[in-house]
Amino acid sequence: MLHAAPGTCPNCFADIAGNFCHQCSQETTLHPPSTREFLHEFIGHYVALEGKLWKSLWLLLLKPGRLTLEYIQGRRVRYVQPLRLYLTFSLIFFALFKLSGVQILNFDEEVAPGQVAIGQAATPAKPGAPLRIKSDGEDITGRVGTAVDTLHHGWGERVNKFLSQPKEDVYRQMNKTFFSYGPYALFALMPFFALLLKLLYLGTGRRFGAHLLFALHANAFAFAMLSLQIAVPPGWGWTHFILLVWMVIYLPLAMRKVYGGGKLVTLLRWLVLMLLHMLCIVLAILMTLGSAFLA
Known part of the structure; x- marks a missing residue:
């Protein structure tokens, strides 16, 4: 059990004099921590209740x-x-x-003109063509925007496959x-x-x-x-x-x-x-x- 300060640091093996190693800053007088010391170390390191956190918060939030x-x-x-x-x-x-x-997204709003409704099933759409999507058994046609029109056909298939899922799955x-x-x-x-x-x-x-x-x-x-x-x-x-x-x-x-x-x-x-x-x-x-x- 290490209760007295050794002549060399147990961590980096540097010659030491005093309560802390001048090279790695570890304490030189070591012993197994008590429950109180363990909790004190844990709170001080991770929660920083002793000074650092409160000083930082005071300046960050109010100054x-x-x-x-x-x-x-x-x-x-x-x-x-x-x-x-x-x-x-x-x-x-x-x-x-x-x-x-x-x-993040709201799928319960009414579909405005020119928007695409996300429903339960969708038919594949060709670039430049309207995207037809079923919602509650009713066809809703929305015009795919200019940016979507220029997408690669493979990307378009991924979009249609994603939108063809039930709206709960899309939202999730x-x-x-x-x-x-x-x-x-x-x-x-x-x-x-x-x-x-x-x-x-x-x-x-x-x-x-x-x-x-x-x-x-x-x-x-x-x-x-x-x-x-x-x-x-x-x-x-x-x-x-x-x-x-x-x-x-x-x-x-x-x-x-x-x-x-x-x-x-x-x-x-x-x-x-x-x-x-x-x-x-x-x-x-x-x-x-x-x-x-x-x-």
């Missing part, structure tokens, strides 16, 4: 841009790492979103695809978000890594706010309104804190950033749902 500046200026050990913050809040959001029972597959690949698709947008910041702040001398850091913190905040929106009871309308307003004004405040610049210029940059980023999100979601046709 726009401050956490990013702290990291850039070298004060990093005292806070949770940016990537871990982003992954944590994104997983919480998607878990709450799934448990909330929100429908779309829902499964969204929650399986949606988090990865949104995470893949982080470099694009950082690239947009890089273009909007050309000439500031900031490296791409600094923009990526800001992107992780900004999107971690967005996921945290959206999670709170889901978790707050529906009757608390004023709380939803406050969260929505704070989510809207947070990003321009954070941009001005980290990058500087005038209020009007920052507002214009924020509008461009939001427009392009929302477009990227819509395309990512459409691509994610479209992958269900290949399943």
Whole structure:
């Protein structure tokens, strides 16, 4: 049993003096942990109740841009790492979103002119021809859009095969695809978000890594706010309104804190950033749902 500090580190075999190894940071005085010590270590490492988590949350949620500046200026050990913050809040959001029972697609709406109804059976369609689909025993004809008209015949067969399933199966597959690949698709947008910041702040001398850091913190905040929106009871309308307003004004405040610049210029940059980023999100979601046709 190791109760006294040895002369060399049991982990990396470096010569040591003191309570911690200067090379690998492991404690030098070791003993089998008690139940209390084991729980303390588990909570401190995974839940981070002792300082790091609360300091990080305080700055992330209530001090726009401050956490990013702290990291850039070298004060990093005292806070949770940016990537871990982003992954944590994104997983919480998607878990709450799934448990909330929100429908990704609604198949109960009436079919508007020019739209395709998803029903129980479909007849194969040739490129450029109307797509005829049966719904509740009644034929509904929808014109396939220009983009679908240009698809390869094999892709068209996959689409028709997918749409020929009962609508419950179609919804189930779309829902499964969204929650399986949606988090990865949104995470893949982080470099694009950082690239947009890089273009909007050309000439500031900031490296791409600094923009990526800001992107992780900004999107971690967005996921945290959206999670709170889901978790707050529906009757608390004023709380939803406050969260929505704070989510809207947070990003321009954070941009001005980290990058500087005038209020009007920052507002214009924020509008461009939001427009392009929302477009990227819509395309990512459409691509994610479209992958269900290949399943």
